[in-house]
């Protein structure tokens with residue numbers, strides 16, 4: 457536990473000086489705040505920007521930042537020294553993972569506040585974000601663990617992130633895409649956010665999100681066992 | 687005397703090619719043990735095996751009597767390592783790097799200033815690692831290795847690329863550590879380093895141990911390579927064996943006043959290495 461906390465604290469210090477990761481955390485919350493208060497389009501659905509950016513935030517921030525953090529530590533050999541100093545792989549991943557998760561939850565909070573929800577809907581909103589961020593974290597960690605360098609991680613992260621975060625938007629315009637997109641967690645989460653005032657957990661939603669978590673966890677476990685962290 | 691490290695027929699292959707070839711040696715507690723060899727000899731690979739980062743399939747390696755393929759927290763807690771690529775957090779400051787490791791090693795942060803002073807980085811404690819020179823980074827990663835008061839230090843080329851002053855400072859720290867009873871296992875391709883601070887050295891060439899012993903003993907063993915280099919007044923250069931057989935010739939030159947300079951070349955570890963492999967250490 458002490459190791460996890462130490463890694464968590466180290467990561468706070470590091471992020472404050474790491475512009476690329478910091479931008480990931482801050483960009484969408486800031487954009488939501490600004491757009492939501494300045495842009496007014498006639499007939500715009502309620503909380504249009506909140507929903508759009510929340511879904512994109514889930515698809516981008518946790519995925520890119522955790523992949524960047526892990527792959528950088530692999531590339532610069534800091535991870536090897538940590539493991540040599542008796543830090544267990546799972547302690548490291550929990551430290552980094554909980555940090556990124558909490559940082560993204562803080563960002564989600566900002567987006568949530570821009571939505572002016574009542575407290576019950578706000579809680580549901582945060583709950584949906586929590587699950588979405590977790591799945592993205594797992595995918596990002598898989599990429600981070602599997603890549604030897606940061607460059608390699610980025611080149612895998614970008615297309616993966618594009619697929620998940622643009623699917624919801626594309627499916628608005630294209631019926632065929634919408635049919636496939638149904639099976640992606642990001643699409644389901646985006647739909648839930650869009651109808652948050654009449655929130656209900658349908659079997660499809662539970663099924664798709666459950667399956668996404670299951671697959672992500674499975675791939676994560678396989679990558680973790682195959683590559684370990686060294 | 688207790689044995690810290692023991693290797694028995696240790697062999698490591700990368701795609702069938704033996705990188706370490708049936709190595710057997712022991713490192714007793716409390717000495718500075720040097721692994722001397724040119725680039726590509728397998729020094730880093732050996733450190734990786736001994737610290738449990740790489741698992742060999744053939745032969746045995748033990749650390750404190752424990753197989754290196756299954757090291758536990760108990761052994762990890764007794765070793766400090768300074769790897770060839772520093773593994774420091776570039777965006778954190780010197781102090782922050784050490785305080786993070788103080789937490790990881792469960793040692794008090796109060797010792798950090800003293801350690802920083804001993805490696806000469808106290809003034810730079812607030813500087814981000816990315817702004818340090820190579821020598822400063824080396825010293826910081828040495829400081830980190832010293833943090834958990836390890837009984838055994840692994841240092842992979844601790845002074846490579848450093849200026850003579852910093853090198854001497856690091857040697858000073860290492861001899862201090864030995865006085866405290868710490869065992870130091872270091873790799874180098876610098877024969878002066880090996881000769882000046884190591885109590886015992888192994889010469890490694892393409893994964894094989896080609897010579898071993900105390901540096902002075904090894905040099906003495908190659909005493910037949912001791913030569914006299916003579917330059918005569920007419921610029922002729924002569925090389926003679928440094929023994930009685932050359933005496934009459936030298937006496938003659940001296941009597942004729944024909945000697946401009948005379949130097950002897952005592953065998954060094956490098957001489958031994960060249961004699962054994964036909965190649966230099968660099």
Ligand SMILES: Nc1ncnc2c1ncn2[C@@H]1O[C@H](COP(=O)(O)OP(=O)(O)OP(=O)(O)O)[C@@H](O)[C@H]1O
Pocket residue numbers: 700705723724725726727728729730731732770875
């Ligand atoms: N992961 C690897 N896969 C294949 N070959 C490797 C691997 N690691 C090292 N080698 C090879 O093993 C040999 C020994 O490498 P090693 O890094 O141990 O040398 P070294 O003595 O530390 O050299 P240097 O002084 O340059 O650091 C080299 O020929 C290298 O190419």
Ligand SMILES: [Mg+2]
Pocket residue numbers: 729730731770842
């Ligand atoms: Mg090396």
